[in-house]
Amino acid sequence: MTLSHADVRRILEILDTAENLESLDVTVGEFELHARKPGAAGSMRQPAAQPEVIRAIEPATPAVHVPVAAVDAPLAEVPPGLIAVRAPMVGTFYLRPSPDQPAFVEPGSVVQAGDTVCLVEVMKMFNSVQAHAAGTIERILISDGKPVQHDQIVMLIKPAKEG
Structure with missing residues (x-):
């Protein structure tokens, strides 16, 4: 048995x-998933010795200036007259x-319903x-490359006037 991408997403949700629940360890065959909520107490268990060296590969992200009014602090409520774009998963x-x-x-960009606004x-x-x-994109609340939580507001859209 293997886990599909949808299975992993559901486990993380x-x-x-x-x-x-602060952390979760799932093993299916040779696949291991170790997940912990940010700020969870205690330490994750150390994995057993692996027969091969595993290296974490971080994407190289050059510093590119993107004019973002980012605060990286979760917004609890959507301001009146704006529509929230939320993270679909952690x-x-x-x-x-x-x-x-x-x-x-970026702030000020005009979008249509269904346009991709982030990943x-x-x-x-x-x-x-x-x-x-x-x-129109009113505000982007998260900096590029930062972690997000499920259902966290990542940006706000000022809806187009109909008529």
Whole structure:
């Protein structure tokens, strides 16, 4: 048995939404998933010795100036008259499709419903996040490359006036 991407996403959603669960270890065959909520008490168990060396590969992200009014502090409520774009899962927030590409959006960008506005990466799988309404990007609340939580507000859209 193997875990699909959807299985991993569901496991991470369970951890994210469970109030009394701080960490989770899942082993299916040779696949191991060790997840812990940010700020969880205690330490993760140390994995058994591996027969081969495993290296973490971090994407090289050159410093590119993206005019973002980022605060990296979760916004609890959506300001009146604005529409929230939320992270669909726990992961890493990216404003660009790749390090050498321009940002999907920036404050002031006009978007249509269904336009991709950012990516959330989970275990090297990149998930597109779409605008749910047409309008103008009012604020981006997360810096590129920063972690996000499930359902966290990542940007705000001022809806287009109909008529």
